[in-house]
Amino acid sequence: MNTNNFEQLIDRKYTNSIKWDLYPEDVLPLWVADMDFEAPQPIVAALQQRIDHHVFGYEGPDEELLKAICDWVGRRHHWTVTPDQIMLMTGVVSGMNWVTNAFKKEGKKLLIQPPVYPPFFQVAKNTDTDLVEAPLICAEDGYQIDFDEFEKQAAAGVGVFILCNPHNPVGRVYTRAELERMGEICLRYGITICADEIHCDLVYPGHEHISIASLSDDLAANTITLMAASKTFNIPGLNFSFAVISNEESRKQMKKAASGMTGHAEILANAAAKAAFTECDAWLEKLLVYLEGNRDYLLDFIRAELPEIKCFQPQGTYLAWLDCRSLKLEPDAYHFFLEKAKVALNDGKTFGKQGNNFVRLNFGCPRATLQEALERMAAALH
Ligand SMILES: Cc1ncc(COP(=O)(O)O)c(C=O)c1O
Incomplete structure (x- = not known):
């Protein structure tokens, strides 16, 4: 059923999804830029x-x-x-x-x-x-x-x-x-x-x-x-x-x-x-409200639980660019979160050398997924 409920957790594992099938099963993927939402009903x-x-x-x-x-x-x-x-x-x-x-x-x-x-x-x-x-x-x-x-x-x-x-x-x-x-x-x-x-x-x-x-x-x-x-x-x-x-x-x-x-x-x-x-104008309006909620949840979480990470508020996109340089993670931020938190993000250095020890997080997902990823990241650090 296509209800376009952005909270719905959709199992994308083993669908040949680049995002969901590159890493082992215990890794939560918040990397490649597609969202974990169904397409709008009129498109389907x-x-x-x-x-x-x-x-x-x-x-x-x-x-x-x-x-x-x-x-x-x-x-x-x-x-x-x-x-x-x-x-x-x-x-x-x-x-x-x-x-x-x-x-x-x-x-x-x-x-x-x-x-x-x-x-x-x-x-x-x-x-x-x-x-x-x-x-x-x-x-x-x-x-x-x-x-x-x-x-x-x-x-x-x-x-x-x-x-x-x-x-x-x-x-x-x-x-x-x-x-x-x-x-x-x-x-x-x-x-x-x-x-x-x-x-x-x-x-x-x-x-x-x-x-x-x-x-x-x-x-x-x-x-x-x-x-x-x-x-x-x-x-x-x-x-x-x-x-x-x-x-x-x-x-x-x-x-x-x-x-x-x-x-x-x-x-x-x-x-x-x-x-x-x-x-699909109405669907997009709802999506934007949901994504804005995710963005604000993410920034609030970082402020409260991961204050060493710096992130400017995204003005657009469902991507957040996390500056982890002050954490001095080994071997680097991307590998640390992948190995210790089991969260797959994009490695900042693939965006240019300015991205060393940055990671890109895709918040185009149900809030529960975002929350789980952030909690794993905080637990790995503390
Ligand atoms: C800035 C930018 N350009 C292009 C693309 C990909 O476009 P396409 O899949 O149409 O080649 C992306 C996907 O993440 C993107 O972020």
Whole structure:
């Protein structure tokens, strides 16, 4: 039964889930970024309806789906986009590799802002592009953009900048002023922006997701924005994402880069996405309230029971970035919690060297699971 009860404990063991089946049975997994919740009921119904047809032939472009995407982006993010600007894709990670291949410039580099989602580093290798970094600054009151370093790298020669907003793992939702300043530098130095906005729907009260491409016509023309239904509705295994490409020339460039490399329409993913973007606003509102409760529970627990761990309040995403450096754990924070607490987190150093002795915790789970993990971590430390 699909009741969309976020408290429900679902047994995901032995389902070939990356999250649940990588570690031994006694390990509680709060790592890879999918949630332990059922997908919204309208999505399940749409998939069932499509399956009940029993014929799975090739399908053409779906105008209703494109309209649903544009309406969603307009309704939720106050950004007007049109169906001709949407390119459907099977993944945001593959999308950023396409974008970099299509827009890299001879002799110029790829710029990222670590600590950041590990596949960002891989894009440089995949596309034969040199990587440069403008690491975020871990300030007293939260992570900040290092604009001096950003501009220094831009001036030294960057072809493509991959922005992560909301930012995985630090949970920042960038302000209009920050986006305008990054955008201005990119325009001044002719740098194409690839905006990974996969977490854009998962933003907490007090913060607003702003697509960098929505800030001006010039930025729209200079940006490829990558979005998806996967994180928002917990359907990452269905591989549905899309790019918004406002500039006609850029669209041609992207299509050329993808030419012959992509298959026909993903009929199940498309059915799911259409339901997601038309019938699931209410589900998302409830999810956000639940996730905010988890986030606050986590921060309260850390303050009371694990005060040596530092964590800034995530402004978006269901990910928390835990600074365990002052604990001086052996051999490091990730292995300590895995071995002594039997809790699997993401090892911070996979997000860049700034992440040594940090761990990333995924709180997209029933509160009882989160509580159990935190209690295990506290017991291992005390
Ligand atoms: C910032 C970011 N980009 C991309 C992805 C993965 O996207 P996809 O599964 O569509 O390749 C994730 C998943 O955690 C992510 O956090």
